[in-house]
Amino acid sequence: MTDTQLLKLPAPAARYGTLAGALIAFAGTFLSWTYTEEFPGNLTVNGYPGGLQLITLTGALLTALLALAALGTPGLRWLTPGGPHSAVRLMALGTLAATLYTVIAIAVELDGLIALDPGAWISLVGSLVAVAAAFGLPDDTPYDPQPGDTALARLTHTLKAPAPRAPSRTLPAWADILLIAVAFGLALYVFTYGIDIDSANSELFVGYLILVALGALSLARAGLFRRLATLTARHRSVSLAAMFVAAICFPFTQDNDTYALIGTNILIFATVALGLNVVVGLAGLLDLGYVAFLGVGAYTAALVSGSPQSSIGVHFPFPLAVLTGAAVSLVFGVVIGAPTLRLRGDYLAIVTLGFGEIFRITMNNLNGNSGPDLVNGSQGVPNIPDLELFGFKFGEAHDVLGLSLGRSGNYFLLMLLFTAIVLLVFHRSGQSRIGRAWVAIREDETAASAMGINGFRLKLLAFALGATLAGLAGTVQAHVNYSVTPEQYQFAGTAPPNSAFLIAAVILGGMGTITGPLIGAALLFLIPEKLEFMQKYQLLLFGLALILLMRLRPEGIVPDRRKQLEFHENDQLAVPEQRLTGENAPEAATGVTKAGA
Template sequence: MSTVTTSLSDSPMPRRGAAADQAPLEPRLTRAWLLGIVGSLLLIASAFLPWTYDPALLGNVTIVGYPAPVQLMAIALGLLALFMTLVRKGPLARLGRHLGSPSGLKRLGIGSLVFMLLVLVGVATSDPALLAAADPGLWIGIVGALLVAAAGFLLPVRKVRSEPHQRFAGWVEILVIVALVALVLFGAAYGLGIEDAWVFVLFLTFVFAIGAGLAGGGFFAWLSIVAAHHSRVLLLATFLAAFAFPFTQGGSNANMSIATQVIIFAATAIGLNIVVGLAGLLDLGYIAFLGAGAYVAATMSESTFATIGWHPPFLVVVLIGACFSAVLGLIIGSPTLRVSGDYLAIVTLAFGEIFRLAMNNLDGAHGPNITRGPNGIPAIPDLEFFGFNFGDTHNLLGVDIPRFANYYFLLLLLLGLITLVFSRLNDSRIGRGWIAIREDEKAAEAMGVNVFGLKLLAFAGGAFLAGLAGTVKAHHDQSVTPDQYQFLESAFLLAAVVLGGMGTIGGVLLGAVVLKLLPEKLRFFSEYRLLMFGLLLVLMMRFRPEGLVANKRHQLEFHEDDEELADEIEHVHVEKVS
């Protein structure tokens, strides 16, 4: 094991007088340490006791000594809380110097408390008499989570700068990456298979609590360094896990339908990320480019209702649809990209509505019969490559691969291509020009950057990627209608970019998963789904405006006064360079 030092100023030696400052904090640290241990043990112990008397609730949490999946989540929260407590004092205290801020335990404690309170709400829905519905095990878990949160608040703030992140042997770091990717695969398969709405909400809360605790403890900062050193291993493990996902669904066509919709949404959002995340251009009509690619594929398909008599191979259709969308981007961008800010947003919003209305009017009565108006183009046949029909169920390695799983593999390849294009553009001279325009357009122009040309390229490039996704979406949905491409869809795409983290790939993928998966799994809340979505955005803008997965430099712009974050970014930057 080795650590990478940064500079003399980053030495773990305390500053002058630091020992005297830290001495009064020792009793407070001891109290927090004891509270954390007791709370963690209570949280773990509660999972082996019944939480309610009704076996129909939350997957049967009534059996003593046999934890249900929801109770296993409480055990995981307790074990992580116990570990994060022990590294603050005692034999494991050496690890605490490499785990960053003590806020990790506080965040984990708050998340655990929210988790247990949501369990209480879920149990109470069966019986208005709250005290009668919950068994002692649930109350013990709530007390334990409360003690963990209190321990997090009692932990003294570190007065000296944290040490550089610990590095381990290469095989250990690779093993951690593989295990983490496998854990994500298992979590995605389990979450998609949850049918109980309350259990799904608790699972999401559990994931966010674990993520918040690990982020506060510096795990993700360490992981970013390890990922930079083993980027090929991470990329290979991620794609292998993604390709293995259909084999975990037991031939479920419904779950794979949700997964394919998520990938289409994510691929389109990455294209929008070029326009919004890199170039800083607010586009509120981006869904029109996805629709343009879909309509090209539909009109050139072998559907009985197709209005164009030419049926070229699908690969040719893909290029035509992507280029057509790019041309639309050039047409709308040439006269409008000379304005910016609110004016650009209004113009792009109008373009999205113009596209939808034009598709409605190209019905043969108000214009040429190209799109069949509001009726759209249904009965689009499934794709077929070299005798392989995507609409049939195939058996691979003893597992049934249904229709949507076939499209899942195709869309995964498309997503990989779009991700590659985005990453290459981001790291290129063009990408740096886009970022310069986003940060300060006037300064970029003064430094010789071709502002208008790069903005136009961003618009056309993003439209091209959306057109690619649209051509596959037409065959996946088997129909194309104008009402699929409303303004609300553009708003959701923009929200995925902002929520996940502008300018990042992982952030946009995570944002797309959250915004596409939640409405599908939370149908239990019916009309309250949009309210929950709006609440989520408000909380994100308040507590994490940089997004779920943000670029560290971009994150610092939102937290200029956070000295600890500045130190962490400096450590990460120097260690990556080393």
């Protein structure tokens, strides 16, 4: 027993206790949890888990697997290359949180605790046993408990301490590729499961979110994500192919075209967030009116795509309409950026916020009364026709290899192509000399100018590029939604995309990264779409989420390496002297101290 344990349990007893609790929780999911089918998911059937029982079952199974890995079970050690104990603790917490939430939801929606059948109590007790035993496990990273420390302090250490690095292990190339394919396949399944949850079954979606959030933290602490990152870096081409193959498969898994539409809107939102990431993440320019460039591209496409209500009365082919929308957005980016980018910080943010509001108000006034009748004012431009590209009609359902592909699926694949283009542009820009100059300006514009970097010209280039990418996504959005109205492009509206949500997506996902804004955009779009009761309080809830993120993980979900080192500088240097043993221990400790200095 080590002095780092807050609960005085021998390590083997804690591991076996965690395993036993997980198995008890697992067994409880095969028993009835309530007597009536009024609670969503039908939790009344013995021997056939459903609804939130499946969430507890999955969490308990993963907890048991990690506990077996901690026990050194042959064949399971690969699950925890970075250390098993923190991973087990977080997964057990996820199982307990999902189970406790289900118990509370049943009690609130039905007749109180009397509505609970034995299965619910068995799973709850099992998950409590697993958590209690997991907190008796030693830490994978050094932790010095202070007098008065509680389990909350232990949990905070588990969340914030850097995961230990696993020793590199070379596998055959075919095994690496197989693991990459399995990882992307599992990611597609988890994402599809969340999308397929009916918005009326908000209880199931909340349980899903709880388990996915803590489960992802657990797998990260286990070192699996770091190992996957190593594999994807080693096989970059294969990883990109696997990612896009998984994305292409998504619309074919959807029987309901409404759920495929959610995926399409997520891609639109994510693509615009990537464009904003050029401005905010790379160049460090706070743009609070960025959604206006999305509106410029959407309005341009609506006016030139053959809508009967278009005041221009032209019908460009879609490729030409895309180029027109991107070009007009580029012009607006240069026109707005040229006089404003000489400002910095808060002043620049205020001016860009003003531009976003001016755009929306101007579109409202172009109604024939307050101004020229160009875009029908608040009515917008409706009846935008569906696309037809090379004879392929996006508004009709198609059969592909015996699988049905609806209208939303067609636009999903089109938007996936646009997302790939934006990803390529972002990656190439970030790796270029211009991208490195943007990062230098973001870190210290004065120092960058002293090194000969033309700050204004490069900031204007970032602003124009971000506007172009947003306009590109706007051309597709106009056709997906059939209409374009000014209310779609506010600073903070009831639904994304808007400027506040775009900035939140970049910060939540990780500034300056490629996959970060994609994950942030998916979360910020999917959660309000599935949880209708959150729509009135979503800004408050997302504000609280950002506060927690800044406290626990300021670098974002997918951290940029530079930001990670910046925010966790002290953690990187924390090497305990007691681990330095042998004849060269004093020299090693001195070397560490010098390296830290």
